[in-house]
Amino acid sequence: MELTDIIREENLVYKKSPLLTDNVMHYCPGCSHGVVHALIASVIEEMGIQEKTVGVSPVGCSVLAYNYLDIDWAEAAHGRAPAVATGISRLHPDRYVFTYQGDGDLASIGTAEVMHACNRGENIVIVFINNAIYGMTGGQMAPTTLVGQVTSTTPRGRDVKLNGFPLKITELLAQLDGTGFVTRQAVHTPAAIRKTKNALKKAFENTKKEKGTSFVEVVGTCSSGWKMTPAEANRWMVENMFPKYPLGDIKDI
Amino acid sequence: MAEIKLMKGNEVIAEAAIRCGCDGYFGYPITPQSEVMETLMLREPWKTTGMVVLQAESEIAAINMVYGAASCGKKSMTSSSSPGISLKQEGLTYLAGAELPCLVVDVVRGGPGLGTIQPAQSDYFQATKGGGHGDYHLLVLAPASVQEMNDFVALGFDLAFKYRNPVMILADGVIGQMMEKVQLSEPVPRWSREDIERISGDWALTGRQKGRERHISTSLELDSYKQEIFNHKLQAKYRLMEANDTRHEELSCEDADYLFVAYGSSARICQKAMQLCREQGIKVGLLRPITLYPFPKIPTRTLAERVKGILTVEMSAGQMVEDVRLAVNGLTPVEHFGRYGGVIPTPEEIVEALKKQFIGA
Ligand SMILES: Cc1ncc(C[n+]2csc(CCOP(=O)(O)OP(=O)(O)O)c2C)c(N)n1
Ligand SMILES: [Mg+2]
Numbered sequence: 001m002e003l004t005d006i007i008r009e010e011n012l013v014y015k016k017s018p019l020l021t022d023n024v025m026h027y028c029p030g031c032s033h034g035v036v037h038a039l040i041a042s043v044i045e046e047m048g049i050q051e052k053t054v055g056v057s058p059v060g061c062s063v064l065a066y067n068y069l070d071i072d073w074a075e076a077a078h079g080r081a082p083a084v085a086t087g088i089s090r091l092h093p094d095r096y097v098f099t100y101q102g103d104g105d106l107a108s109i110g111t112a113e114v115m116h117a118c119n120r121g122e123n124i125v126i127v128f129i130n131n132a133i134y135g136m137t138g139g140q141m142a143p144t145t146l147v148g149q150v151t152s153t154t155p156r157g158r159d160v161k162l163n164g165f166p167l168k169i170t171e172l173l174a175q176l177d178g179t180g181f182v183t184r185q186a187v188h189t190p191a192a193i194r195k196t197k198n199a200l201k202k203a204f205e206n207t208k209k210e211k212g213t214s215f216v217e218v219v220g221t222c223s224s225g226w227k228m229t230p231a232e233a234n235r236w237m238v239e240n241m242f243p244k245y246p247l248g249d250i251k252d253i
Numbered sequence: 254m255a256e257i258k259l260m261k262g263n264e265v266i267a268e269a270a271i272r273c274g275c276d277g278y279f280g281y282p283i284t285p286q287s288e289v290m291e292t293l294m295l296r297e298p299w300k301t302t303g304m305v306v307l308q309a310e311s312e313i314a315a316i317n318m319v320y321g322a323a324s325c326g327k328k329s330m331t332s333s334s335s336p337g338i339s340l341k342q343e344g345l346t347y348l349a350g351a352e353l354p355c356l357v358v359d360v361v362r363g364g365p366g367l368g369t370i371q372p373a374q375s376d377y378f379q380a381t382k383g384g385g386h387g388d389y390h391l392l393v394l395a396p397a398s399v400q401e402m403n404d405f406v407a408l409g410f411d412l413a414f415k416y417r418n419p420v421m422i423l424a425d426g427v428i429g430q431m432m433e434k435v436q437l438s439e440p441v442p443r444w445s446r447e448d449i450e451r452i453s454g455d456w457a458l459t460g461r462q463k464g465r466e467r468h469i470s471t472s473l474e475l476d477s478y479k480q481e482i483f484n485h486k487l488q489a490k491y492r493l494m495e496a497n498d499t500r501h502e503e504l505s506c507e508d509a510d511y512l513f514v515a516y517g518s519s520a521r522i523c524q525k526a527m528q529l530c531r532e533q534g535i536k537v538g539l540l541r542p543i544t545l546y547p548f549p550k551i552p553t554r555t556l557a558e559r560v561k562g563i564l565t566v567e568m569s570a571g572q573m574v575e576d577v578r579l580a581v582n583g584l585t586p587v588e589h590f591g592r593y594g595g596v597i598p599t600p601e602e603i604v605e606a607l608k609k610q611f612i613g614a
Binding site: 051052054063064066071073074076080086087088089090095 | 325343344351463
């Protein structure tokens with residue numbers, strides 16, 4: 001059998017969303033960012049809201065997200081994406097506005113912006129990629145870095161006396177009256193990927209229903225930063241990250 | 254019919270914003286400019302023109318909300334005073350780097366640090382030399398009256414969109430707080446979707462419509478050669494501003510032997526000092542820069558060729574004087590007189606300073 005006999009319309013089980021550009025992604029093998037990008041692209045495509053969506057990319061590994069999703073984008077300063085999204089959403093109330101942020105961006109330098117955007121109940125979606133490390137700058141400690149986890153700025157492991165505790169910001173945000181939907185997901189298995197996609201879809205649908213801020217955390221891997229193979233990183237995430245950051249909906253009203 | 258009122262400078266900023274069709278104001282309280290947001294909240298323009306007014310959690314958030322709104326091609330603005338403007342520098346350099354138009358009002362107070370809530374002009378360097386990181390400039394307008402607080406709001410937005418660059422109104426606590434007669438501008442409607450399409454259709458984030466490329470507001474360029482090309486483009490833009498939108502005013506300069514150079518409220522005080530000088534037979538003129546960036550170099554140089562000395566008067570330890578000296582380039586002596594830390598100079602002490610520097614007691 002020839003390859004062309006297999007590659008046929010009727011055999012198609014999956015295809016790249018047309019919203020994903022053909023640009024080669026700069027992400028490392030095993031990185032979660034690319035999978036989440038693909039999910040957001042599919043959700044926007046399925047909802048038919050490409051012309052109505054504006055993304056806000058952060059400072060972090062996903063700073064170049066705008067190269068991969070064929071929608072309008074604003075690139076924000078480090079941590080300020082929720083404020084930028086507020087400006088866009090307030091002046092374009094009929095648009096779907098989302099931020100896409102890492103743990104350093106959202107839970108460290110941008111803590112105030114995310115807290116207050118959620119507390120105001122900005123009608124936006126916040127996608128939070130928690131890989132427990134600063135991927136882009138070469139693997140330094142993040143607010144979500146686990147106790148004992150080795151990073152380039154915690155070479156002997158995170159010590160709570162020195163560095164405090166891993167920040168469960170998602171649980172904090174769920175406490176705020178402005179958030180309508182707060183969930184924590186992952187993308188390490190096909191089943192998890194499907195769940196994350198459903199969560200993202202619900203989040204974007206909530207924008208239409210004006211249900212306040214929707215917050216989707218995705219616990220992800222950073223095999224380069226963690227200095228593991230992609231398979232090891234997935235295992236390490238399941239064994240170490242999930243107990244601290246349990247998956248599931250935290251708030252859904 | 255022209256609407257003439259007695260109003261505070263800060264209130265006028267708010268009124269002018271509504272009347273010029275501003276789409277969004279984002280602010281954080283700080284003395285001596287809190288009346289801007291307070292006036293807007295009282296006026297509730299979202300019920301009339303649809304203008305959005307939002308109290309942000311910090312100046313950092315406010316300027317980033319402006320960044321988001323400006324990305325959409327909307328007329329957006331913020332206002333603050335010195336410590337708050339320091340916090341906005343990160344946002345301002347991102348706005349300049351992404352070539353986004355917006356208006357920022359700085360009602361300057363004395364520093365450094367928390368300093369004083371009294372008026373000062375000690376943030377000239379910060380306003381005109383970039384303020385944040387990277388080779389960039391804001392276009393800076395310096396009002397010297399409540400009337401100019403009104404006029405420069407619409408002018409500021411015009412220039413911001415003309416150059417796709419942040420514009421700053423650099424006022425001070427005197428101009429912000431004082432009440433004067435003002436002729437308010439005729440209200441104009443906010444831009445419609447079609448207007449934005451026409452004015453900013455090639456870059457504004459409106460949602461990627463079929464048939465066009467996606468729009469991206471970003472200041473990131475990882476390729477240094479491309480970044481250099483972008484920097485050249487910015488510099489070319491600043492040269493254009495310099496050629497076409499440098500503004501200044503000359504008072505009694507025709508027969509002047511000496512010259513005051515002063516902006517904002519210092520220029521107002523210099524007018525009185527000038528009168529006192531002339532009563533004593535000393536012929537003094539006043540050059541008032543209206544744009545501080547671009548600085549009116551050519552008029553300064555032209556006058557420098559004719560006068561025996563120049564005294565810059567600033568409510569600072571001497572900042573604008575450096576630009577005056579650069580423009581004059583040794584043609585005539587340039588000296589500085591300043592009061593600072595929130596102290597306002599009197600006309601009499603300005604006269605004394607001129608005499609001491611150039612005439613001898
Ligand atoms: C104001 C500022 N401080 C620091 C940096 C450097 N920096 C770039 S990305 C980053 C951390 C990103 O980590 P995270 O948000 O977790 O994203 P990831 O790369 O892991 O996806 C830092 C500190 C910056 N660009 N700007
Ligand atoms: Mg990270």
